[in-house]
Amino acid sequence: MTTTSSVDSQVLRTNYQRAVATYWNTNQRDPVNLRLGEIDGLYHHHYGIGEYDPSVLAGPEDTRDERIIAEMHRLETAQADVLLDHLGAIEPTDRLLDAGSGRGGTSFMAHGRFGARVDGVSISEYQVGFANEQAADRGVAEQVRFHFRNMLDTSFDTGALRGIWTNETTMYVDLFELYAEFARLLEYGGRYVCITGCSNDVTGLRSKAVSRIDEHYTCNIHPRSEYFKALAANNLAPINVVDLTAKTIPYWELRARSSVATGIEQAFLTAYREGSFHYLLIAADRI
Ligand code: GPP
Numbered sequence: 001m002t003t004t005s006s007v008d009s010q011v012l013r014t015n016y017q018r019a020v021a022t023y024w025n026t027n028q029r030d031p032v033n034l035r036l037g038e039i040d041g042l043y044h045h046h047y048g049i050g051e052y053d054p055s056v057l058a059g060p061e062d063t064r065d066e067r068i069i070a071e072m073h074r075l076e077t078a079q080a081d082v083l084l085d086h087l088g089a090i091e092p093t094d095r096l097l098d099a100g101s102g103r104g105g106t107s108f109m110a111h112g113r114f115g116a117r118v119d120g121v122s123i124s125e126y127q128v129g130f131a132n133e134q135a136a137d138r139g140v141a142e143q144v145r146f147h148f149r150n151m152l153d154t155s156f157d158t159g160a161l162r163g164i165w166t167n168e169t170t171m172y173v174d175l176f177e178l179y180a181e182f183a184r185l186l187e188y189g190g191r192y193v194c195i196t197g198c199s200n201d202v203t204g205l206r207s208k209a210v211s212r213i214d215e216h217y218t219c220n221i222h223p224r225s226e227y228f229k230a231l232a233a234n235n236l237a238p239i240n241v242v243d244l245t246a247k248t249i250p251y252w253e254l255r256a257r258s259s260v261a262t263g264i265e266q267a268f269l270t271a272y273r274e275g276s277f278h279y280l281l282i283a284a285d286r287i
């Protein structure tokens with residue numbers, strides 16, 4: 001019989017990975033994510049894009065916070081929609097991978113949109129359990145499955161996937177290792193879509209604000225250039241690069257005024273406004 005700890009050590013290979021898993025396993029009462037997810041059952045672990053409706057701040061005070069939270073959720077769902085817009089034509093018979101799937105929000109949206117089978121992987125057993133319960137509640141457990149696996153070594157079949165995305169998860173891994181695994185998993189012509197925060201090579205090394213974000217989430221934000229080097233080294237050819245920085249700033253302004261602000265809002269606003277950090281979408285094809 002395989003014990004839990006031996007499974008753990010197969011999935012979590014380093015002390016760093018164990019620290020990241022502990023962060024997500026113990027961060028279970030996070031109102032900034034749960035209050036938003038409760039609105040419609042899509043629990044996201046990413047940020048939002050688009051202008052917020054200023055009327056949410058104007059109306060009656062006793063329901064203002066509720067309106068802000070609903071608006072933040074709308075912007076986070078809009079972000080996942082933009083990511084999925086870049087996956088290209090996906091058929092119901094195709095297979096997709098959500099690499100770093102969190103509580104499953106983007107996976108359920110992808111399945112709802114394309115009808116395709118989606119597998120999600122996470123190194124947080126808590127998140128995997130939460131997302132699989134969501135899949136059962138939604139009646140899609142046969143088609144949307146979450147696994148306690150490492151996205152650097154997924155054990156899925158070579159060439160089995162039409163599409164892969166990472167929605168704000170690449171700052172936890174070495175990009176060369178990650179894209180070697182994605183190049184193995186994608187069929188020829190398959191599409192990879194990434195949304196990430198990355199530091200700006202042009203402004204120099206990591207700014208104080210970017211360091212604060214790394215510290216807050218136990219992550220290692222990569223420079224923009226690193227993405228393109230790692231993609232090119234692994235037969236992944238970019239077809240679209242979209243700078244979403246200006247579009248995400250309103251989300252952070254609104255979040256800073258909400259009851260669910262976590263204290264990291266000013267670091268994001270400073271980093272984006274000073275230009276040391278970008279919110280970037282990259283779509284690339286497996287060649
Ligand atoms: C978390 O989303 C996202 C990350 C930890 C990755 C860091 C992202 C960057 C763009 C640098 P979340 O929804 O769990 O965070 P929060 O709890 O703050 O809303």
Ligand code: MG
Nearest residue numbers: 032033045046
């Ligand atoms: Mg969040």
